[in-house]
Amino acid sequence: MRKLAKRSVASAVVLLLAVLATACGRVAVGGVAVSQMTEDQKAQAKQNFEQATGVMMDGTYNDLQTMTPVTLKKEDMIDLSPQWEEYESYVAEYGPLTKAKFEEAYVYGTDWVTTGRLTFENGVRELSIKFNKKGQLLDLFFYTPADIDEETYTLPESVEEFDIVLGEDSQYPIDGKLTVPKNAGDMESLAGVVLVGGVGANDMDMSGGNTKAYRDIAWGLAERGIAVLRFNKRVNQYPEAWDLENPIAENLTVDFEIVEDAVKASEYLKGLPYVDADQVYLLGHTTGGILAPRIDQAGGDFAGYIMLATTSRPWYQAAYDQILNYGLAGLTDDQLQIMISMKSDEKKRIEKKLDTMDEEELLEDNLLGMPAIYWKDMNSMDYTQMLIDEQKPVLFLQGEEDYQIIAEVDFEQWKEVMKDCDFAQFKSYPELNHLFVKSEGCYKGSAKEYDIPNHVPEEVMSDIAAFIEENGK
Secondary structure, three states, rough: OOOOOOOOOHHHHHHHHHHHHHHHHOOEEEEEEEEEEHHHHHHHHHHHHHHHHHHHHHOOHHHHHHOOOOOHHHHHHOOOOHHHHHHHHHHHHHHEEEEEEEEEEEEEOOEEEEEEEEOOOOOEEEEEEEOOOOOOOEEEEOOOHHHHHHOOOOOOEEEEEEEEOOOOOOOEEEEEEEEEEOOHHHOOOOEEEEEEEEOOOOOOOEEOOOEEHHHHHHHHHHHHOOEEEEEEHHHHOOEEEEEEEEOOOOOOOHHHHHHHHHHHHHHHHHHHOOEEEEEEEEEEOHHHHHOHHHHHHHHHHHOEEEEEEEOOOOOHHHHHHHHHHOOOOOOOOOHHHHHHHHHHHHHHHHHHOHHOOHHHHHHOOOEEEEEEEHHHOOOOOOHHHHHHHOOOOOOEEEEEEOOOHHHHHHHHHHHHHHOOOEEEEEEEEEEEEEOOEEEOOOOOOHHHHHOOOOOOOHHHHHHHHHHHHHOOO
């Protein structure tokens, strides 16, 4: 087992990124730059929040409307009447507003967003308010607080869930959950789905903020008579094994990251007496879907695939685009040119230099956020061609409000690549984001919108279940 000390190149990149982020005081968290406020800004934002909620508590709609920017053009006016009507509906349901507690504030693009909790006589809501830098009111968005959602969004009565462990006797046993229709043990020939996490150290629920997409999908499919297994990614449960500052060569592969545990999950599900081993499918998000043919050939042996937010391009190309599209937001022009040049050079090295690097270079050279050795392994197979050659049923799903995997680019390219493949189906959802929940709120278009505890809509689970039923005939 080869292990190196801290990599000088990687450390330099990390240091430069930290310096640049500190210099401009901004960090890009999504399609729109979201950054920390100074103490003075936060104090002003808190005052703005308290002024607006004070009007809600003691004033009228007209009083609130006067806080919006003044404009001579009617079409440019901000109409807060829908939000006021929503607020009045909560007053009617919960009683009068008794308290508004400021919680946090961030700079969002060129605006400010504040969030706090509204306490009514018999209920609570979370409220985000968007202001411009003059303190003028731009938008309000009400939603269920995450703790309340967690209490009320519970396992359906028709479903059972069990804790399981994959590879219990292995070096890296992995926690997971098996979700099945109630009394599944009395059934036979159930279809099954293995949920495979994508980019990042995802837990079994694929949690992002207060969104838990894989939990929602597991519950929804089980309600429709399908057995579902989801599991933590190994790099989530054992982060010390994925130490990019002190890399271990044999751990920096997609087999270690994803493939091996996904195969174990397939074997586990197929071993259940009430599951039809010939009707077990893989559902994967981003790289969890891209790697589906590799997982299949490594022993997963699936009946078909459901691909969420994937791309037919080599993954490093999508990663590079994501860095340029939103990962460099907030830098000055000079800083931006430096970083674009660096990232462009890293992309070229992935394209042209991997085969010429020795083991030390592969471990030390950080390219687009990962050691070169990882990219060499990721690029070792043509996953799109494997998918075409296998000719297994595949359903491509895409949120049209996804700012990370772009529908107009990646989803449309899938359609072109698979146009002669009658085993491929496509469905996109106009309002859904990267995690397949509704894209909305004052942080819309950034990772902060995942703080809203939204849920994967029933339509998505119904489409997946229909695809499985159609191909099981």
